[in-house]
Amino acid sequence: MPQISDKGRLMPESPIRKLVPYAEAARAAGKKVYPLNIGQPDIKTPEVAMEAIRNCTAKVIEYSHSAGNISYRKKLCKYYQKIGIDVDENEMLITTGGSEAITFAMLSCMNPGDEVIIPEPFYANYNGFAVSAGVIVKPITSSIENDFALPSIKEFEKIITPKTKAIVICNPNNPTGYLYSKEELNSLRELVLKYDLYLFSDEVYREFCYDGEEHFSAMNLKGIEQNVILMDSVSKRYSECGVRIGAMITKNKEVIKTAMKFAQARLCPPGFGQIAAEASLDTPDDYFTEVYNEYIDRRNFTVNALNKMDGVYSPMPKGAFYTVVKLPIDDADKFAKWLLVDFEYNNETVMVAPATGFYATPGLGKNEVRIAYVLKKEELAKAMIALDEALKVYPGRTI
């Protein structure tokens, strides 16, 4: 029997999905499980998108252009122009989710063995894309003590080597909810210029910025236009995670030309997804107002509830719909499993994502979990009660 590959062995298991079997067992046993572990919002997909799908009159679902339908790309440019990002339809490739955008960026810009610096905790699947591309992730630790602000540029410089080729940021951040300031981005700009690095900027949570804070896109950093690659997705903006439509955007023509070759090999992005995504661009403004109000409410409620619990600390995130929370526990992985297997309060429990999976440095995140506040407030309320009760009786409680 032939062996599997080294990449296959190195490939990390999803920290979010590995608890799924325990959740399934708990549910099968009649327990109510509140899923705070995954960024699957319960917000409705815009009606314009569903209508476009229901009205599809195509006779043959053909391959589209490898870079995505030209009608979608042109309309998408208007969306970007409206939010102050000036790009044209030849500076973007429509991808199969944001996932493919980062894969294309890594394959096009980095050699196997090259290093990419990513502030940790970070979106765990970056690990998987890096393994696929043969790229090494060098983490730089951001800390809950600073509410997960960007580590200082000095810290970055300490780990830069001749192999360093790129920096990845996710802004607003998954998993921390941290929103990078213009100053922080400008300091990255200096660094990128000084060492001639790529800056891969994942901005899929752009629409989720709170408390009047403004999102500043890496695409608007002056003088590093050839270095910046924007990774985007419609998944969260329109609550249509399942359509699998994203985009890789850059002013660097050489990168577009190269990524296009990878895009041609896989033929095209999903056809129906493109129809839904294009129609979603006509989503009325009040949809976003409603969504915004809903999330602000959920965030305030969740973070306040967390901070009222004994020994618990959560920053007040300025973006996305996650927070990384410090808990008085010995081991987040044990705790998350225990919640599903051994605990119940009024026959209810919660599912959380252990933060260990979001750190590349071994041992970090053991007393932190990521919470996605993607449920209705009534449900979040019950989930917070269950979590509070759980912390009172968890055998591995530390303080």
Add this chain to the structure above:
Amino acid sequence: MPQISDKGRLMPESPIRKLVPYAEAARAAGKKVYPLNIGQPDIKTPEVAMEAIRNCTAKVIEYSHSAGNISYRKKLCKYYQKIGIDVDENEMLITTGGSEAITFAMLSCMNPGDEVIIPEPFYANYNGFAVSAGVIVKPITSSIENDFALPSIKEFEKIITPKTKAIVICNPNNPTGYLYSKEELNSLRELVLKYDLYLFSDEVYREFCYDGEEHFSAMNLKGIEQNVILMDSVSKRYSECGVRIGAMITKNKEVIKTAMKFAQARLCPPGFGQIAAEASLDTPDDYFTEVYNEYIDRRNFTVNALNKMDGVYSPMPKGAFYTVVKLPIDDADKFAKWLLVDFEYNNETVMVAPATGFYATPGLGKNEVRIAYVLKKEELAKAMIALDEALKVYPGRTI
């Protein structure tokens, strides 16, 4: 400005798509161009698929299971059982097109620098997937003199090295239309056993077998169940190339488990595509009879027309909807471009795929082109007239 990657430089341009700008210019100038270059059938997508899409009542287009919807996988098993392939829903991952199936197979089974043997001419995008995975393609030449039959096992053994990890076959074959016999597959079985190799079998044209010939699946080769990985797609079966739904299927649990980690990183296959693909399983039999009759007609017409042309030879392919044709020309790339730029007959011309792009051995295929007989017979008739006239006046004609 940072450099692009070595993989980016190595990545081949699609031999099929590089002529597109010339075709666009020809069309813009008012010329009628018959596209015989790409496997985009004009056959209608089954009505059941379009209906399922139009009737979609989901409120939120959520992430699906990373391995694909369980309802789809279960129903898909019945399709395989019906055609004599015995698999269950845990022996498959639903992928984003057949493209992702081969990518997952290579990433899960092969290390960078490992070698995969592929009979050439072969589907050109295998090159791209190999470059992405860092895998080396070792071609083994099949020849138009033998109508592109499988090269002898001795020839395979000559190029097997300690780095050889897998063989890829495409059956029925794209680009040649050759259908491998049970005997040929059994000889591969011996080889795979002897050297403990993986056999990646691309069977996306399974439904397109002619003249009463039967398709024999690599999944039914006895004693190499742990070595075989089936790569499949709904694109051609239901003429829904744009939905981007495929499958990676194997009895090897270790490979499934490994590929699942890559699948989890990219979250899930396209949601609407899965709905269309699941509904397509209810396509009535008469759809396939019609399609079959249509293709048999197109094939007979096209191949006969080609063989009547002076100095032209095409085998009579037993499967798929392509044929690789020998032409009396100096250089297929020059010829294909000349057809679009310099030639017209009654203001019409044809677009063909130079076979050079389907060979990995430099210099091969210079007097061959791939023709996809995916148009209506009336159009094929005009296309054949134009091709015949073109060959009469092409300045690089050799005989």
